[in-house]
Amino acid sequence: MRLPEDFQFEKSAEVGSFQVHPNGKIRLSSLADFLQEIAWKHADSADFGRNLMESKQMWALSRLEIQVSAWPSWGDQIQLFTGGRGAEKLFAFREFMVWEASQRVLARAMSSWLLLNMETKRIQRPESVLPGQLFDPKLAPTWQPEKLTCSGSEIHQLKLQVRYSDLDLYHHVNNTSYIRWVEDLLAEKQIFPDFISINYLAECHLGDELELVLYKNDSGFVVDGKVGAKQVFIAKVSGGTFH
Structure with a gap:
């Protein structure tokens, strides 16, 4: 079919x-x-x-x-x-x-x-490794996830530690764990977006201490995630209910 x-x-x-x-x-x-x-x-x-x-x-x-x-x-x-x-x-x-x-x-x-x-x-x-009938290398999509940068006014911070339940098959943080962290951080400020764009920038491992910083700008909110000085992810959210 x-x-x-x-x-x-x-x-x-x-x-x-x-x-x-x-x-x-x-x-x-x-x-x-x-x-x-x-x-x-x-x-x-x-x-x-x-x-x-x-x-x-x-x-x-x-x-x-x-x-x-x-x-x-x-x-x-x-x-x-x-x-x-x-x-x-x-x-x-x-x-x-x-x-x-x-x-x-x-x-x-x-x-x-x-x-x-x-x-x-x-x-x-x-x-x-990709079969040509499924991934034609000559056919790039018109919609591509964007490269993100931080901007806006800092409005919230959260520190957390990577737990065992955050890990995937490769012993790295699962990509959905980052989204859960972003979601929980936003919920503390009663922000429930219907759009998220996230860039995964570096590996994160068990025991790592992360600092999440929430910024507000004209288009919505940005979350910057770092381990020390190393930026491991950045996410942009918009839409939904903002209070």
């Missing part, structure tokens, strides 16, 4: 009680969990996922943008779609779409990935 908008893989899911805010709507980090899972399912189904570990290769998420149009609630059935959207230079792009049962679009997302050697951490060309 042909999938909508030339997506290449789909997965059904139900929003669980453990994935929602107290208001019953899905957390942004839980939505990101769904996106991460379908990305792995698709990659595994076409032999460019976990099997790459055998050749000491790994995918690293570099940038991600999520735009939510409507928030699904606890118990809602959702349909997730994903597909390769080409490559440019050293980045491979993957797009996502989330439907509700009536096929109304709830969210869209675009991501850019780097292929790394697990031992040397050197970046490799993505087309060396």
Whole structure:
């Protein structure tokens, strides 16, 4: 069956009680969990996922943008779609779409990935492992996650330590853990955005002490995450409810 908008893989899911805010709507980090899972399912189904570990290769998420149009609630059935959207230079792009049962679009997302050697951490060309029918290196998407910079007035700070539950298969902080940290920091100020753009800049490990700084500017808010002097991520959020 042909999938909508030339997506290449789909997965059904139900929003669980453990994935929602107290208001019953899905957390942004839980939505990101769904996106991460379908990305792995698709990659595994076409032999460019976990099997790459055998050749000491790994995918690293570099940038991600999520735009939510409507928030699904606890118990809602959702349909997730994903597909390769080409490559440019050293980045491979993957797009996502989330439907509700009536096929109304709830969210869209675009991501850019780097292929790394697990031992040397050197970046490799993505087309060396990607099937051409899924990731055409000549077809870069018109929508690409942007490179972010800090700007605005500082309004809040938070210090935290990387815990075991933050880690992924590679013993690095899972990309969705960063989104959860951002979400929790914003919630302390009663900020619940429907758009996030995040750049993953450096690895973060168990026991690392992070300082998160929240800035406000004309377009929304920026969160800067550092370990000492090293910037490990930066996120921009907008929309939603700001108090």
